[in-house]
Amino acid sequence: MATPILSINNLSIDYPISIGTVKAVEDVSIDLYEGEALGLVGESGCGKSTLGLSILRIVRPPGKIVAGKMLYKSEDILKMKEKEVLKLRGNNIAMVFQNPLTSLNPLMRLDRHFLETIQRHDPGIQKQEALEKAEDILDKLGIEKQRLYEFPHQFSGGMRQRIMIGLGLIMNPDIIIADEPTTSLDVIVEAGFVDLLNNLRKEFNLSIILITHNLGLVAEIVDRVAVMYGGQIMEIGTADQIFHTPKHPYTHGLITCVPNIKLDQEVLTTMEGNPPDLVNPPAGCRFSPRCPKVMEVCREKAPGFTFFGDGHKAACWLNDHGGTG
Amino acid sequence: MTTGAKYSPASLLARPFHAFVSAKRKYGAEWWILIAGAVIVLFIIYMALFPATLAPYDPLDQEAGPQMAAPSPEHPMGTDNLNRDVFSRMIHGAKTILGVAFAAALLSSVIGITLGLISGFAGGILDRILSLIMDAVYSFPGLILAIAFAAMLGPGIINITLAIAVIYIPTYFRLVRGQTMTIKEEVYVEAARAIGAKRFVILWQYIFPNVIATVVVIFSLNIADAIMTEAALSYIGLGLPAGIPDWGMDLAMGKKFLPSGTWWMITYPGLMIMILALGFTMLGEGLAEILNPRLLER
Amino acid sequence: MSTIIRVESLVKEFPVHTSILDFMLGGKRSEVVHAVDDVSFSIARGEVLGLAGESGSGKSTTGRLLLKLIEPTSGKIEYNGTDLSAHSQREMENLREKMQIVFQDPNSSLSPRMSVGQAIGHPLKIHNLGGAAERKERVLDLMEKIGLTPADFLYRKYPHQLSGGQCQRVVLARALVTNPDFIVADEPIAMADVSVRALILELMKKLKKEFDLTYLFITHDLATAKYLCDRVAIMYLGRIIEIGSKEDIFLHPHHPYTKALLDAVPIPDPDQRRKDEVARGEIPSAINPPGGCHFHPRCPHTMAACKEGRPPLKEIAPNHLSACLLDRA
Numbered sequence: 024m025a026t027p028i029l030s031i032n033n034l035s036i037d038y039p040i041s042i043g044t045v046k047a048v049e050d051v052s053i054d055l056y057e058g059e060a061l062g063l064v065g066e067s068g069c070g071k072s073t074l075g076l077s078i079l080r081i082v083r084p085p086g087k088i089v090a091g092k093m094l095y096k097s098e099d100i101l102k103m104k105e106k107e108v109l110k111l112r113g114n115n116i117a118m119v120f121q122n123p124l125t126s127l128n129p130l131m132r133l134d135r136h137f138l139e140t141i142q143r144h145d146p147g148i149q150k151q152e153a154l155e156k157a158e159d160i161l162d163k164l165g166i167e168k169q170r171l172y173e174f175p176h177q178f179s180g181g182m183r184q185r186i187m188i189g190l191g192l193i194m195n196p197d198i199i200i201a202d203e204p205t206t207s208l209d210v211i212v213e214a215g216f217v218d219l220l221n222n223l224r225k226e227f228n229l230s231i232i233l234i235t236h237n238l239g240l241v242a243e244i245v246d247r248v249a250v251m252y253g254g255q256i257m258e259i260g261t262a263d264q265i266f267h268t269p270k271h272p273y274t275h276g277l278i279t280c281v282p283n284i285k286l287d288q289e290v291l292t293t294m295e296g297n298p299p300d301l302v303n304p305p306a307g308c309r310f311s312p313r314c315p316k317v318m319e320v321c322r323e324k325a326p327g328f329t330f331f332g333d334g335h336k337a338a339c340w341l342n343d344h345g346g347t348g
Numbered sequence: 349m350t351t352g353a354k355y356s357p358a359s360l361l362a363r364p365f366h367a368f369v370s371a372k373r374k375y376g377a378e379w380w381i382l383i384a385g386a387v388i389v390l391f392i393i394y395m396a397l398f399p400a401t402l403a404p405y406d407p408l409d410q411e412a413g414p415q416m417a418a419p420s421p422e423h424p425m426g427t428d429n430l431n432r433d434v435f436s437r438m439i440h441g442a443k444t445i446l447g448v449a450f451a452a453a454l455l456s457s458v459i460g461i462t463l464g465l466i467s468g469f470a471g472g473i474l475d476r477i478l479s480l481i482m483d484a485v486y487s488f489p490g491l492i493l494a495i496a497f498a499a500m501l502g503p504g505i506i507n508i509t510l511a512i513a514v515i516y517i518p519t520y521f522r523l524v525r526g527q528t529m530t531i532k533e534e535v536y537v538e539a540a541r542a543i544g545a546k547r548f549v550i551l552w553q554y555i556f557p558n559v560i561a562t563v564v565v566i567f568s569l570n571i572a573d574a575i576m577t578e579a580a581l582s583y584i585g586l587g588l589p590a591g592i593p594d595w596g597m598d599l600a601m602g603k604k605f606l607p608s609g610t611w612w613m614i615t616y617p618g619l620m621i622m623i624l625a626l627g628f629t630m631l632g633e634g635l636a637e638i639l640n641p642r643l644l645e646r
Numbered sequence: 647m648s649t650i651i652r653v654e655s656l657v658k659e660f661p662v663h664t665s666i667l668d669f670m671l672g673g674k675r676s677e678v679v680h681a682v683d684d685v686s687f688s689i690a691r692g693e694v695l696g697l698a699g700e701s702g703s704g705k706s707t708t709g710r711l712l713l714k715l716i717e718p719t720s721g722k723i724e725y726n727g728t729d730l731s732a733h734s735q736r737e738m739e740n741l742r743e744k745m746q747i748v749f750q751d752p753n754s755s756l757s758p759r760m761s762v763g764q765a766i767g768h769p770l771k772i773h774n775l776g777g778a779a780e781r782k783e784r785v786l787d788l789m790e791k792i793g794l795t796p797a798d799f800l801y802r803k804y805p806h807q808l809s810g811g812q813c814q815r816v817v818l819a820r821a822l823v824t825n826p827d828f829i830v831a832d833e834p835i836a837m838a839d840v841s842v843r844a845l846i847l848e849l850m851k852k853l854k855k856e857f858d859l860t861y862l863f864i865t866h867d868l869a870t871a872k873y874l875c876d877r878v879a880i881m882y883l884g885r886i887i888e889i890g891s892k893e894d895i896f897l898h899p900h901h902p903y904t905k906a907l908l909d910a911v912p913i914p915d916p917d918q919r920r921k922d923e924v925a926r927g928e929i930p931s932a933i934n935p936p937g938g939c940h941f942h943p944r945c946p947h948t949m950a951a952c953k954e955g956r957p958p959l960k961e962i963a964p965n966h967l968s969a970c971l972l973d974r975a
Contacts, residue, residue: 066841067810181928182928209700210867210907210910210911211700212928214909214911217912217920236840242912243919243920263916266915267917277840277841278914280843280844281840281869281914282867282869282870283914284872284908285913288873291847291848291873292844293848294841294844294845295845297811535751535754536757539820540757540768542713542715543742543768543820543824544739546772549772553760554757557757
């Protein structure tokens with residue numbers, strides 16, 4: 024198999040707070056391959072956003088990465104000096120956030136936004152050339168070139184999110200991390216955004232990490248999915264494997280609790296209970312308190328991964344063959 | 349706790365209590381400031397309530413000791429020009445200054461909060477007029493205004509209290525009005541309308557409890573300020589009649605006699621005023637630090 | 647089936663203030679936003695009517711108008727035959743026992759200084775339904791039914807001590823405690839986690855049966871609308887452009903906007919990815935919407951007639967109305 028372009032190995036992130044330490048991300052390992060779109064799926068508090076931020080080392084204090092490796096093209100990002108990481112950000116790896124309204128500086132015209140990014144990473148470039156690059160990107164985004172000289176507030180929400188993608192893509196990065204990019208967008212605009220992302224992905228041969236709780240969005244874009252719960256990975260597989268043959272009860276619950284407009288659903292699956300307390304996580308499997316198929320062993324020991332071939336793996340005692348737990 | 353009825357003191361305290369308890373575990377500087385302030389204030393309150401247990405002499409006794417004697421074992425803070433024991437005067441003076449400051453703060457807060465709530469909630473022309481009046485009062489330097497009122501009303505403990513109370517009303521008014529206007533837009537206020545609550549009920553049970561937290565802090569700082577104002581008024585001579593022991597007045601006396609070298613007559617009143625004001629300030633600031641960030645942290 | 651709510655030609659205009667400078671320089675007078683632009687529909691007792699649309703569609707405003715939390719500019723609102731349009735706020739206060747609303751964000755719908763018990767019980771107190779002991783009993787009983795257990799324990803808790811799902815249950819309980827007939831649910835699950843949404847939807851279904859309720863379910867998520875609603879009305883820029891039963895709307899959509907909307911809904915199944923690209927353009931400004939049919943600039947089937955005058959809602963099949971001029975005799 025090809026070497027992954029990004030390899031997260033046994034990553035753990037802690038948040039020390041007044042009442043203890045929140046184990047926000049625990050022992051997470053995921054690979055991202057060139058040109059693929061990976062979905063990082065889970066509900067609030069599962070650690071997916073924190074994981075996304077850690078890739079570029081922008082986890083908000085007091086959060087700290089306490090263990091693991093983050094290999095980008097075989098170099099460990101976590102061991103890089105601040106200067107080297109600055110070179111990565113926006114250049115090789117870019118990030119798009121949830122709310123485009125607050126991500127853009129309202130006092131800066133678009134051209135300055137682009138120039139700022141371009142000139143930071145390519146200081147020798149001529150201003151004219153940089154502006155041409157910016158205009159090119161706007162064209163690909165479906166925005167008229169002359170709008171480069173307008174202010175953020177003159178654009179609609181959907182347009183602004185496209186601009187954010189543009190700013191992310193302007194330096195031709197290998198990886199784009201998108202954290203809930205469509206939460207603030209209307210349905211039709213969201214669909215347009217999905218089309219855009221799919222097209223750009225082909226054109227730029229991008230790898231995308233899509234962090235979201237929106238399963239519909241995930242199904243529209245990604246090749247592979249990693250399901251997180253309580254700071255840990257529950258299951259990883261291709262979109263087909265995850266949506267059609269999930270091997271973890273949480274994944275199954277997630278897939279079947281979402282209304283599907285194409286189906287005639289009588290009842291939605293419900294999962295009672297609350298997300299785990301990450302300061303004092305449950306012993307054993309973190310999902311055990313809520314699992315409909317829980318067994319004695321689940322409460323005592325945390326399960327290791329069972330491999331189902333073709334890259335599909337799940338951490339559940341129900342699949343106890345070959346588990347390393 | 350009764351259902352839906354008047355909010356109980358317990359409900360008001362619920363969140364701050366959690367904040368208090370979690371702050372304790374943190375042992376930060378704010379916690380110690382709060383404790384220090386609280387200790388000072390509590391001690392002086394004790395002094396005010398039970399002066400006889402601490403003071404060896406009657407503060408008005410003009411034969412307590414030799415005239416203007418320096419501090420000694422019998423008179424730890426010396427005696428003044430009328431042969432009165434300074435130490436006893438300090439202890440008995442606590443209730444005067446504390447009483448006036450507290451009463452003034454209470455009066456200001458009740459009036460200021462009520463007007464602020466009504467003005468912020470009602471809006472319109474009533475709000476415009478009240479704000480104008482309050483801004484006008486607020487723009488005057490407090491002490492000057494207090495002097496003007498005191499001079500106008502004449503001497504006496506009630507008049508002094510009123511004079512001091514007036515100058516703080518705008519502070520409460522502005523704070524509460526601003527908060528009311530913000531909270532008025534909150535969804536839970538709309539929800540209260542949706543369940544059929546009348547306007548008074550909304551104001552009293554939904555808006556007031558959510559506004560009161562910040563006011564508590566202001567109250568403490570207000571008392572600190574009122575203490576200084578009371579002392580200043582007494583110092584100038586607009587304060588209370590001579591019979592009542594009063595730190596401000598003693599300060600003025602001390603200044604008068606300072607050229608004769610009796611440093612203790614001015615130092616101790618000054619020190620007491622400062623400590624009391626400091627105590628309330630620390631209490632207020634400590635509360636502010638602890639209540640606000642903890643209220644945000646879940 | 648009796649009609650519980652009937653709305654006729656409901657209009658709500660919001661003024662948009664222009665500054666004096668704009669007025670002097672550009673001659674712009676005060677403009678209005680037609681948040682709700684002549685909307686009519688009815689809801690039968692026991693049914694769930696979905697009001698679906700994107701931002702700016704006027705669905706939330708419509709919900710609030712029904713309860714007169716906002717005063718309508720004009721139009722008629724009938725509840726059980728009684729005309730509410732002339733009712734003052736005072737008179738509405740009494741009716742609020744029977745007509746309730748659930749908002750989008752459970753956290754901000756609850757006063758941070760009221761305990762769960764106080765919040766849920768407050769409507770009972772306001773409408774004088776029983777003494778203190780009776781009220782408490784009723785609240786605890788309701789909490790059990792809704793899944794806020796252990797009830798005694800949670801009774802004393804405050805909103806910030808509860809999870810999002812629990813908060814939304816508290817809000818639901820508060821809405822139900824006076825035994826209302828009719829509930830407006832304004833995006834009640836939009837801010838909840840995926841698994842919590844399913845819980846609340848199932849809970850709403852159960853409560854509807856148990857308490858014999860009628861819902862107006864406001865949402866932007868058509869998949870949810872399909873799951874919960876019997877009939878759905880689609881709104882665009884203040885107007886209802888299509889209304890019909892679940893089958894009508896989802897299986898035989900008529901209006902191009904409805905079709906675009908249905909096409910755009912992401913499906914949680916990788917085998918069902920959308921093949922074609924979506925309708926172009928974005929929702930125009932609500933202050934100066936396009937004349938005629940608001941959707942015409944984005945519509946693939948625009949005709950000349952679409953730009954002139956507003957297409958009326960016409961029946962294209964039994965009880966299925968559409969405001970599109972296509973395919974009409």
